[in-house]
Amino acid sequence: MTSMGFTSFQLQAFRSSIGAALLSLACACAPAAAxxxxxxxxxxxxxxxxxxxxxxxxxxxxxxxxxxxxxxxxxxxxxxxxxxxxxxxxxxxxxxxxxxxxxxxxxxxxxxxxxxEQWVLVYRQAAFKEAPFDWKGLIDLKGLRIGVVQSYTYTPEFLALLKAGTLNTVTAPDDLASLRLLIGGRLDVVPMERNVACYLMQHHFMDSEVQDLRAHPRLFAPNFxxxxxxxxxxxxxxxxxxxxxxxxxxxxxTPAYTEKLNWPGCRLNAIAPAPERTPAKPKR
Known part of the structure; x- marks a missing residue:
């Protein structure tokens, strides 16, 4: 008998049961692995x-x-x-x-x-000297040199106008190549995702090369x-x-979601009201 009235066998069993209970409690409290x-x-x-x-x-x-x-x-x-x-x-x-x-x-x-995705028309301000670039429907892009990427799907309306020969397009292998053609004056407008354009401008061009680029506020593909x-x-x-x-x-x-969607410091983020006027044609 121990001083507390337990046999050594009873004491050992008691300790084992307490240990098992504590282990069970610890397992219940520990977060499950994701x-x-x-x-x-x-x-x-x-x-x-x-x-x-x-x-x-x-x-x-x-x-x-x-x-x-x-x-x-x-x-x-x-x-x-x-x-x-x-x-x-x-x-x-x-x-x-x-x-x-x-x-x-x-x-x-x-x-x-x-x-x-925020698909917009990126353009050079210098190409539209008489009036700021504006468009209300795809037909307003007739006569412009439009950059497209060969692997992109675009919208059914846009593809229909291309097939009909209504729109004049220049095909590039990717968005970076399209931006280079735009900056070089070989294109007038380029449909491009806003944050993609901002990323490429920041990582592949000097600020002086892209300072004239803007994005029209009207979304090219509003439901992408x-x-x-x-x-x-x-x-x-x-x-x-x-x-x-x-x-x-x-x-x-949460605010975290909205904060993820804008590229900080990109000039293409500045959205001004579209002017109500006849769509301008570029001066080349």
Whole structure:
């Protein structure tokens, strides 16, 4: 017998039960490890890029939305075509981020809108000497030299005018090449995503080269939504889609979401009211 009235066997059992209870309590209080999701993506700076600590505006929004629902995200960068094919086959938990396309969407569950891209017409002020550049409909762009990127889809109305030969376009391999043609005076306007243009201006040109560039306030493609896509071959995709949408709705109610959407200090962010006048034609 011990001094407290227990046998050594009883005391050992008592201590074991107390230890088990404390261990159980510790496990109940410890936060569960976040589930890690592997997402495939491609390069489209500044929205998806390995060059930024946050891996891009859009990818950071996706990461934050998932985090609000208890998920961690790991991105792997691949060519966009491989990203799409492998994600559709279920080799990745999801892929970000994509515009809507009926053919491309096949085999996927599509999330709510991550962000709406700000497609605008970028132009040189010096090309429009008689009056500031203005446009109200695509037909107003007739007679202008318009830069387009060979792999981009654009809008159905724009493509119809191109097919009809109504609009005069110059094709470039990418946005950077289009900007170089615009700065060099070989183009009058270029449809381009605002933050993409700001990124390229900051990283590839001197300020003196781009100081005359402006963006018209009217959106060229006002409904260009973007999304996370989940393969319909994975059993957890539906639940993960719902969780992401919940997190995204919560994130959009915070200032952090709005702050991510503008490129700080870019002159293309300055939006002035469009003048009410006949659309101006460039002086060349």
């Amino acid at each position: 589930e890690v999701l592997r997402l495939a993506t491609g390069q489209f700076a500044p929205y998806a890029t390995q060059e930024r600590p946050d891996q891009g505006i859009a990818l950071d929004i996706v990461r934050r939305a998932f985090a609000l629902e208890g998920f961690e995200v790991e991105y792997t960068f691949k060519p966009w075509t491989r990203t799409l094919e492998e994600s559709r086959a279920g080799l990745w938990d999801a892929t970000a981020y994509w515009g809507r396309n009926p053919e491309r969407d096949k085999g996927f569950l599509i999330s709510d809108n991550v962000l709406t 939504t973007t999304h996370v896509m989940f393969s319909d071959k994975l059993p957890d995709s539906a639940a993960r889609l719902q969780a992401f949408n919940r997190g995204l709705r919560a994130l959009k109610r």
